[in-house]
Amino acid sequence: MAVGDLHGCLTPFLSLYARLDVTDDDLIIFLGDYIDRGDESLAALEWIGRESLKPNVIALRGNHEQTLLDCIAGRFANRFYGSGIGTLREVREAAKTDPTLPLRIVQTIRRMPLYHRMEINGREHIFCHAGVDALSDPNPLIETQDADRIVWVREEFYRHYEGDAIYVVGHTPVQFLGQPPLPIKRFDDRNIWLIDTGSCCVDSGRITCLDLVSEKFWQTERIGCGSMVF
Numbered sequence: 001m002a003v004g005d006l007h008g009c010l011t012p013f014l015s016l017y018a019r020l021d022v023t024d025d026d027l028i029i030f031l032g033d034y035i036d037r038g039d040e041s042l043a044a045l046e047w048i049g050r051e052s053l054k055p056n057v058i059a060l061r062g063n064h065e066q067t068l069l070d071c072i073a074g075r076f077a078n079r080f081y082g083s084g085i086g087t088l089r090e091v092r093e094a095a096k097t098d099p100t101l102p103l104r105i106v107q108t109i110r111r112m113p114l115y116h117r118m119e120i121n122g123r124e125h126i127f128c129h130a131g132v133d134a135l136s137d138p139n140p141l142i143e144t145q146d147a148d149r150i151v152w153v154r155e156e157f158y159r160h161y162e163g164d165a166i167y168v169v170g171h172t173p174v175q176f177l178g179q180p181p182l183p184i185k186r187f188d189d190r191n192i193w194l195i196d197t198g199s200c201c202v203d204s205g206r207i208t209c210l211d212l213v214s215e216k217f218w219q220t221e222r223i224g225c226g227s228m229v230f
């Protein structure tokens with residue numbers, strides 16, 4: 001089961017997740033971007049941090065986690081982190097009573113892998129937050145990609161990727177591609193499942209969970225209330 005971008009909307013996600021009857025035999029892969037834009041960023045990050053310690057849960061890293069990590073570690077100036085200002089404020093406030101919090105956040109994010117490869121129904125699947133840069137090579141090896149591209153790439157991936165492995169990604173809300181808020185299979189006739197359905201970031205936004213074995217999916221109610229500009 002893959003889970004698309006949460007973006008700080010933990011409560012609606014957890015009420016959906018509780019209804020899915022997930023067991024220890026199910027492998028759950030979260031595609032990243034747990035934080036920013038919604039108002040439960042810190043709670044979402046702490047929840048995914050605990051959840052990712054379970055052997056059947058993989059929490060991948062998104063560009064928002066990477067940016068938060070870079071800000072806390074001082075590699076990235078906070079003023080450039082527009083959508084994360086609220087999250088940084090939340091962290092700074094909570095750290096006053098819990099001084100180990102920033103270190104715990106750094107450890108949680110450092111533990112998040114960039115991708116996961118596995119076979120499903122006899123086909124190779126690669127799970128990651130955004131994709132790979134396929135502009136000059138239509139089937140690049142994810143192992144040789146810069147971490148930055150894996151969590152940030154957009155058109156260079158979904159307009160140019162031509163490989164046989166099926167990518168399962170989030171990062172770009174399907175609504176931005178002129179689609180209704182449903183997961184997209186074989187985007188633009190490529191081997192890409194795109195399951196970021198906007199969360200709270202776009203007007204028709206919701207959070208999507210997709211079972212790759214049965215191709216059934218589940219969604220929260222519409223939680224998006226704003227129109228985002230990326």
Ligand SMILES: [Mn+2]
Pocket residue numbers: 033062063064129151170171172
């Ligand atoms: Mn993203």
